[in-house]
Amino acid sequence: xxxREDFLCALLLGEFDESRLLIHEIxxxxxxxLLEAPGRKEALQRLERDAVHVVxxxxxxxxxxxxxxLHNLRRRKRPPQLIVTSRTADExxxxxxxxxxxxxxxxxxLRRDEVERVVAAARRHCEPxxxxxxxxxxxxxxxx
Numbered sequence: 001x002x003x004r005e006d007f008l009c010a011l012l013l014g015e016f017d018e019s020r021l022l023i024h025e026i027x028x029x030x031x032x033x034l035l036e037a038p039g040r041k042e043a044l045q046r047l048e049r050d051a052v053h054v055v056x057x058x059x060x061x062x063x064x065x066x067x068x069x070l071h072n073l074r075r076r077k078r079p080p081q082l083i084v085t086s087r088t089a090d091e092x093x094x095x096x097x098x099x100x101x102x103x104x105x106x107x108x109x110l111r112r113d114e115v116e117r118v119v120a121a122a123r124r125h126c127e128p129x130x131x132x133x134x135x136x137x138x139x140x141x142x143x144x
Contacts, residue, residue, distance in 0.1 A: 007033075008120070009032070009052050010055065011035045011056070012035070012038075012057075015058070016085075016119070035050060054083060055081070059105075063078075081125055082097075093105055098142070103122045104121075104122065106118055
């Protein structure tokens with residue numbers, strides 16, 4: 001049985017053509033949940049309805065760019081991590097995404113091992129770091 005930390009729900013936002021099949025295969029093999037939204041309206045509905053940990057979108061998303069999406073995500077009580085994919089991924093885009101508060105950039109064509117690693121790492125950053133006590137209880141770490 002999976003525990004809460006193993007559960008991962010992601011939202012695939014926009015058109016992904018050939019990458020879509022690979023992403024679906026990765027999520028199915030890992031036992032993760034993948035939701036899809038072709039546009040802004042559907043994405044906002046999914047984000048309201050479902051506990052999404054990670055949002056994956058293309059940098060070239062028409063009508064709603066990744067910066068606007070990130071701004072919207074940051075206003076949420078528990079904001080999901082944003083992963084941006086791009087056919088023209090370079091250091092400038094990577095730096096811009098990270099500096100704006102996004103999680104990472106994946107270059108296209110997507111590579112299975114890289115998608116798995118980045119999505120799993122993004123999931124670990126969704127919730128505050130927790131510490132297990134010797135009795136198995138979970139507590140928030142002290143800042144001191």
